Amino acid sequence: MQNDKPPFLGFGLGLRPQHYSEILNGDPNVDWFEVISENYMVEGGQPMRMLDQICERYPVVMHGVSLSIASTSPLDMEYLGRLKKLAARVNPKWISDHLCWTGVHGVNLHDLLPVPYTKEALAHVVDRVKQVQDVLGRRLVLENVSTYVTFGQSEMTEWEFVSEVANRADCWLLFDVNNVYVSSFNHGFSADDFLNGVPRDRVVQFHVAGHSHEESHIVDTHDHPVCPEVWDVYHAAVAHFGPVSTMIERDDNIPPLADLVEELDHARSIAREVLGSPRLEAAE
């Protein structure tokens, strides 16, 4: 198994088809790209051609949305096989997915569904992460999701659950700054408690994104620019975790590439302000 901690890649974007030609014909100030694994589990055509060209020019990481690591249905070995095949083509710096479930009994609800923070769920997830890591031959990177409900049966906080999964399964973490902010608002906890509660040496990537505010709750829609409150959590996260590969994640209402690069530059300026240029450059 590849055990070394993944490198600091700098500041990246999610690869979106709308930006293919701008990326390949221009020279945007983007250090790396994250690709949605499921979008490239196809046989050929433009998606695979573009992917190959991006992989020739940039470091790439793979980000999945349907591993369903916390589902009580059996692991989908056919899916894992396709994930492994794609990884052989992309040679990603790492492979990530979400600490959630997406359906049971063969149904896919295409959503990142919440897990009760119980000892039973913990043991189940840890066992599944280990199985997936054995199949992939590498450590998995798991992302905290935005949630809208909490369960009466939970026995620990989200950050305790996330930390236990990472430590026991020996996997890495993708700290989604927006999701921490969304869940902290929805459930009334402090984003700082989450931030201080997860093991620093496990965090290899940040996601920064926008969301929709519905007064009593926030929905993680990834269709808006990053708001000041999320930048504040990012600021605190950089101060706490140090140089961590950072990505702006926009999935809907996708703006021109230049707008996202501008947001990425804002992340760069925060990281420089917090860490100082020498520390960032040394990490790169």
Added chain:
Amino acid sequence: MSGLKELQEKFQRGILAGDDAVLTEINDSAKEERKTLFGVYRHAYVARLAEVLADDYDVLHAYVGDGTFAKLVKAYIAAHPSDRRSARDFGRHLPAFLSATAPFASHPELAEIASLEKALADAFDAADAEPLTVTKLAEIAPEDWPRLVFTPHPTALRLTFATNAADIWTALHNETAPPKAKALPEPQAILVWRQDVTARFRPIGPEEAMMWNEAVEGTRFGVLCEMVATFAGEDDAELRAATYLKDWTDTGMLAGCRVETTPDRGR
């Protein structure tokens, strides 16, 4: 309190079937009731799949308008819970659903427009293959031509329409007013394939359709010429067959050819 498996089953039923049993497992937040909070997941499931269908079937959407499309989407989501990892597969049953389900089935152009959109989407990211070139064909010795067999490009597929759905698709794709839907006097064959990175289609006549069907089955060129002669007359039959072949080659619909060396069995 449910175990994890039972909790997930209740949660899923809550989303798919509107069953509220899961609410006993969920807390109210300081600011909102649990039913509203769980409603975020209920809403997201339908909204996300509706968006997938609107993206995958945008011409159908433009043809029927927002109101009918919303009804169609709601009925389809209820009939076909998603069972694939990739959302792009969710709408794959829509053409068959429209053919079989009232009131959509009484407008057969709907299923045909949907099947054309699905075929184009399938061709868009189907397997790659180097297309057969005219240069390669020119290297075939004249005496070998009768025994030549062809391999279709892996993206190529054939549809048959009973309505003018292809004309409706073209008009809407070009953002012009579509013609009124009508049944065609004869079924219309359509070839769909990908040329370089662009998914394309074109209607073909009955003779070309016959020759294509035989060619993709591995029928030798000599036999194809005989079939073309039988179909519409011996005069210039070889020229007609060669013209179809050249069109297929020029537009990347074939992936290869080889000279069949086994005894002549027709195919």
